[in-house]
Amino acid sequence: MINFDRSSPHLMEAKDLCLAYDGRMVLCEVDFHIDAGDYLCILGENGSGKSTLLKALLGLKAPTDGKIIYGAGLTQSLVGYLPQQTQIQKDFPASVREVVLSGCLGGGFFPFYRAADKKKAQDAMEKMGISHLATRCYRELSGGQQQRVLLARALCAAGKILLLDEPVSGLDVGVTKEMYGIISEINRSGVSVVMVSHDLDAALKYSSRVLHLDHTVKFFGDTSDYLRSSVFERFSAGKGGEKND
Amino acid sequence: MIDMLLRYLSYGFVRNALIVGCLVALCSSVLGVSLVLRRYSMIGDGLSHVAFGAIAVATVAGMAPLAFSVPVVVLSAILLLRISDSSRISGDSAIAMISSGALALGVCVISVSGGVNSDISSYMFGSINAMSRSDVILAISLSAAVLIIYLLFFNRIFAVTFDESFSGATGIKTKAYKMLIATVSGLTVVVGMRVMGALLISALIIFPALTSMRLFKSFRAVVLSSAVISVLCSFGGIMAACFFDLPTGAAIVVLNGILFLLSLAVSRFV
Numbered sequence: 001m002i003n004f005d006r007s008s009p010h011l012m013e014a015k016d017l018c019l020a021y022d023g024r025m026v027l028c029e030v031d032f033h034i035d036a037g038d039y040l041c042i043l044g045e046n047g048s049g050k051s052t053l054l055k056a057l058l059g060l061k062a063p064t065d066g067k068i069i070y071g072a073g074l075t076q077s078l079v080g081y082l083p084q085q086t087q088i089q090k091d092f093p094a095s096v097r098e099v100v101l102s103g104c105l106g107g108g109f110f111p112f113y114r115a116a117d118k119k120k121a122q123d124a125m126e127k128m129g130i131s132h133l134a135t136r137c138y139r140e141l142s143g144g145q146q147q148r149v150l151l152a153r154a155l156c157a158a159g160k161i162l163l164l165d166e167p168v169s170g171l172d173v174g175v176t177k178e179m180y181g182i183i184s185e186i187n188r189s190g191v192s193v194v195m196v197s198h199d200l201d202a203a204l205k206y207s208s209r210v211l212h213l214d215h216t217v218k219f220f221g222d223t224s225d226y227l228r229s230s231v232f233e234r235f236s237a238g239k240g241g242e243k244n245d
Numbered sequence: 246m247i248d249m250l251l252r253y254l255s256y257g258f259v260r261n262a263l264i265v266g267c268l269v270a271l272c273s274s275v276l277g278v279s280l281v282l283r284r285y286s287m288i289g290d291g292l293s294h295v296a297f298g299a300i301a302v303a304t305v306a307g308m309a310p311l312a313f314s315v316p317v318v319v320l321s322a323i324l325l326l327r328i329s330d331s332s333r334i335s336g337d338s339a340i341a342m343i344s345s346g347a348l349a350l351g352v353c354v355i356s357v358s359g360g361v362n363s364d365i366s367s368y369m370f371g372s373i374n375a376m377s378r379s380d381v382i383l384a385i386s387l388s389a390a391v392l393i394i395y396l397l398f399f400n401r402i403f404a405v406t407f408d409e410s411f412s413g414a415t416g417i418k419t420k421a422y423k424m425l426i427a428t429v430s431g432l433t434v435v436v437g438m439r440v441m442g443a444l445l446i447s448a449l450i451i452f453p454a455l456t457s458m459r460l461f462k463s464f465r466a467v468v469l470s471s472a473v474i475s476v477l478c479s480f481g482g483i484m485a486a487c488f489f490d491l492p493t494g495a496a497i498v499v500l501n502g503i504l505f506l507l508s509l510a511v512s513r514f515v
Contacts, residue, residue, distance in 0.1 A: 055410070058410075058413070058414035059413070059414065060410055060413050060414060075416070076414070076415060076416035077415060077416045079414055079415060079416075080415075081410070081411050081414040081415065083408065083410045083411055083414075086408070088282065088283065088284065088407075089407065089408065091458075092282060092407060092464075093457075093458050093461060093462055093463060093464060093466075093467045094403070094407055094463060094464045095462060095463035095464070098403065098463055098464050098465065099407065101400070102400065102403060102404040102407065102408075102411075102412070103411075103415070105400060105401055105404050105412070105415065105417060106415030106416040106417065111396075111397045111398065111399070111400065111401075112400065113400065135463075136462075137462035137463070140462070150411075153411070154411075157411075157414075157415045163414070
């Protein structure tokens, strides 16, 4: 599903990508790329194919047409992912440490965790400020704490790039701000960030580039250019209208 | 009491029953944790009905029951997992359809061939006290395989069970692991059916996992506790069946049920 091309200068690249969901075409002729150090926000209305695109970038969904290329030495074991929470996880008996450690499994067939993996997980937990929760049960944590656990797990896997699907949905205002701070911190430490978001203000505040989708690419470029584009004008007017309802 | 126990243990058929019963309980309980957490509990039930249908067909057609039913059940397990994951067909009704369909087919075939014989009825309700040497060897080798697979892939099975998308994104072959679990569950159900009977085998998969999930908070602890609870219930059930002349499979399930109720009370008040 994913093509690897070491000579490509981009970390990830989509070429003429078309994606279907439940037999219905949701995205067509999508072209864009992600470079090292980017903080890319994927914007668009509900059902515009943002999460589907993220799944395709991760190799979880086969494109109906076009291709995805991992370049610059990127492999699947260097990709971190923060998915939306699933129903299954809500009553799953697992300790925080077990969840975070599972981020170290990508690639290879060694059956057990090595000392280096345990160190990596410990570091990730410290970065997220959750080391004191290590033996607690995941399902008993608050929404914000759970999200930090999943982010710590993603960090264990994210050598080069981190993909986030609605990282702040369901969190309250204070916790949301903390999450954005943590994500920016990760980006500054040299990991590229790709974030699907509903939150337009935050996207514009933190991202360096924007990909705006509406069945195809409406805008792709620097955030500063996006602010001057007609796509942004119409989109933010729509969002403003929603707020007034 | 102890004298009685020792006397029963001196009988070869009781020892065989204990070996096979405890091993099957061990396998089904560790697999059960993953199946229950992924919401696949009904698959164990569905598979046992498929296995019963397959054994009925094999018996009537004069084939070796296990040689025929093992591949049929493993294929059905893979098919059922696929159906459950497809967003277009509702998983629970598909499972109900396949399992009752297979059972109906089995019953029709039996009836055409002249009614239930003792062999078929033993698969319906289990016949743990009639374990042959080959049954014991089969149970030991199957359990060894299941346990080795489970130990080697424990961390990956946890990762895939907890979050399939994340595991897939980091390069774990999630489909292969689900196939593995389906295959091993199919094998366990077929062997377990000899012990518990087609109607009760799914209890061995579901009860220990549910009980342990009430009591423990980490995946590893839940798996270990399931294994211990399941083996204890099987041992207790088989011995109780000897002492009080009860049907063995049913006694094991009732014990599991009692432990589950106790765990409900414990988790509420502790």
